[in-house]
Amino acid sequence: MTNLTHMSIADALKGLESKDFTAVELAQAHIDAVAAAKDLNAFVTETPEIALKQAKESDKRRSAGKAGALDGIPLAIKDLFCTKGVQTTASSHILEGFIPQYESTVTANLFADGAVMLGKTNLDEFAMGSSNTTSYFGNVVNPWKGADGKDLVPGGSSGGSAAIVAARGAMGATGTDTGGSIRQPASFCGIIGMKPTYGRCSRWGVVAFASSLDHPGPFARSVEDCALLLNSMAGHDPKDSTSAQRDVPDFAAALTGDIKGLKIGIPKEYHADGMSDEIEKLWQQGMDWLKESGAEAVEISLPHTKYSLPAYYIIAPAEASSNLARYDGVRYGLREDGEDLREMYENTRAAGFGDEVKRRIMIGTYALSAGYYDAYYIKAQKVRRLILEDFDKAFEQCDAILTPTTPSAAFPIGENEDDPIKMYLNDIFTVTANLAGIPALSVPAGLDANGLPLGLQIITKAWDEETAFKVGGVIEEKAGFTALPQTLAQKAA
């Protein structure tokens, strides 16, 4: 029998349909793979019983000829999506033990299409981080190893999701991307990650970090799989006032490979200081592949790129400081008693939040406070408009923009910990798309000198995920990225 955990979703769907294997077998294979990948600490909560139950039902549906678009496909769910009856923590102590009585729209959509849930994946606490080292439940380990065998970060914040998909413990996963939290871990783990247009996937039932920047999106090991997942996750949700009433196109159908005449923008400002030659080379390689396929390179300018991270680090913490005010020990989650009510709040929040979350709440509170609001918050919002306008202008000249996803490959756990700003710079290439709310896809394009994956990012106009998938599909094909994380390669050998 084929290796059930190494298949693509598209192939698995075919296999299920032709009865090569059952959903239960597929689920069991992944449950075993999850168990084998225990060392990665990719999950906060594993739900094998739910997976098997869902798989059984899936098999029944399929026999009855009522299989959905993702029927029987085992997925990992970022523990930021509220799942009915299953603990949802946002990897924070303050939500430990919280059992939502509701299902997020995105996961509900996936389950309605027949997807199977393997568990809730670990993340940076409240999705605040780029290394998955801020989780209350311990850091996630990247299945790819450093040259010296060192444990590496999987990226963040959706590190658990990326790591388990890369480790073949799940066929796909959900993530959320506020500043790069899908694309950066996808790049670090050698898989595909898509941040769709803001308003494409509902935020209802997703624990909020920064409402105007949070984007749910999928992880998978092929561009096509990623498109299939997004198809299921996306759609208008009347419960989310920022969800757009737009038809969801057949994203997978966009993967024609035909990019003839497409204009690909290369932003000159992305040649960031100290970008490694390797990344520079890979980027060039990516452009060459696209040209070979008939696309045309255009130099574009995104002049405010440099200011995107500082603007982000006002807007996101400001929104977060308010979004996280509900964690007060009154209605759910952790409560640490105190002499009086105020002390109860202060003790609860001091004990419940980790350092990075506290730092961001503090920055956000400060930026919104009397006397600083205009200088920081309003200023950042103005810069945000300039960044959006940069893209508007760029898309007058091109159909898609190609950039590296990250300024480096995955780094060892513990590195960059001493300096928050160094950590923040991980998102330098990804954060602009969040500020502008436009689609961006990361596709693994090669390995660095240490044998670690590196991704390229394709950014397109709002609502044009199809072009991103189309261009991403060409890169995928040209790159022929088949490398396996060392842990799996060893096992395979």
Add this chain to the structure above:
Amino acid sequence: MAQLTKGKTGEWETVIGMEVHAQVIAESKLFSGASTKFGADPNSQVSLVDAAMPGMLPVLNEHVVEQAIKTGLGINSKVNRTSVFARKNYFYPDLPQGYQISQFDKPIVGEGKIEIDLKDGTVKEIGITRMHLEQDAGKSLHDQHPTKSYVDLNRSGCALMEIVSEPDIRGPEEAAAYISKLRMILRYLGTCDGNMDEGSMRADVNISVRKPGGELGTRAEIKNVNSVKAVQQSIDFEVARQIEILEDGGEIKQETRLWDPDKNETRSMRSKEEAHDYRYFPDPDLLPLELSQEQIDAIKKTLPELPDEKKHRFIGEFGLSAYDASVLIAERSRADYYETVAKDRDAKLAANWVINELLGILNKNDQDILDAPIKAEQLGGLISLISDNTISGKIAKDVFAEMYKTGNDAAAIVEEKGLKQVTDTDAIEAVIDEVIAENPDNVAAYQGGKDKLFGFFVGQVMKKSQGKANPAAVNELLKKKLS
């Protein structure tokens, strides 16, 4: 005219601005589908959105927006084409999100004004600064347990309109007139039930005193003022308190004070003393609310006739006194009732009957005009019987009493009880003859010049005819027979 208060050092002028919170009449909450009904079991009208569960998002209630537009137009204020919902951040157990969704620098309604009627017959304009929509908070109960407070979120998220006045109010009478007028307008519009007992309307009263015409003084904000009476009492108390402090050489602290209706005093709210920094910012879960001029105009067309217009029309169209008109327009239901009674009838007579008889008995029995056992059309029927001389005014009072008791039509009662006025001259003459025959002494005295006795004969005739004799006919015939 400004009302001045005498202190030891001379006269003081009171300056008042009010923030009135009015709960919007709507089935469901401002941003969730939970019910707004009053008095339900604890936390039974709470959605996961109202409880601020992680990942829950607000969706704006269309009807509430229309209600706010209506109210803005009804208080002669500018409806803003663009308004923005903002978060007001503070921690409190009855505020589940840790912020209140409100409107800050871009409210749905801007400047305007309303007129208040004062006792001396003058009319004064009170400026409206703004009106915005916001979420109500939940309720904390402090008297259920010695060391605990209990939190009920049923009200959490109900839609409120906060109507902010200019500091144009000059004393307790004006303040009472302002809130009463506001209440009347909102009830006319059907945008707030004005039920102050249930907290659907609450006032925060900002009070300061100054020497007449002098610089504005430091103000105290009195919270939790829940009746027109409490508005007046809290102002009286607070003005006296402030004058005493100032006259003793002290300073007024800018603070929030709580009105205690049991002790009849205001006291400082310690918990609110801490300097607030609400960190308002636009709610990223909601986009700006854009209204089209057509939409505003369409709502304008649906506005009912408002109290002031109605009052002037009643005076002009029906020839009522200003006093009668203002009594009749105080409630829209009352005015509607009156208009039905008065339609194609003697409007002044109708006003007398509605005000003196109907409202009198309803008041006595603590009944609302909507529950009156006599429907407007029925009272109209009674008025018609008086006007066409079917019954006398006196008989009409008995018929009215019977109508109130039974709910029957006037005509039916008159018919059934045989109360029709007797206009038949022969019949009346027969009664008169009887009376003359029975009272020879009085006849002699009358004829001897004691004119005052005429009334006696009228009374006797009416009595004998059980009030049914037509008084005019009685008069005429009596005069003839006695001469």
Add this chain to the structure above:
Amino acid sequence: MSMDKKTVRKVAGLARIKMDDAELETMAPQLSKIIDWIEQLSEVNTDNVKPLANVVSIDLPLREDKITDGDCADKVLTNAPEEVQNFFVVSKIVE
């Protein structure tokens, strides 16, 4: 340094996060460094630029005024740290 200990203490109070002196000492320079780095925004000329709060280009959706939710006290209270007779319970609020 843009955020001194006193400011950090005040902000921690607004955010209701207990911080002892040692934490304030560590936090202050960290936050200052971040704020200093953010200060580079002042280089950007934003004259006549309107602030951008949200990028999605749709009209604010409105909901019909119908009762579609609530009546689920069990769901609302199931995760409560302390609950009595369907009330959330907290230490006494002093007013």
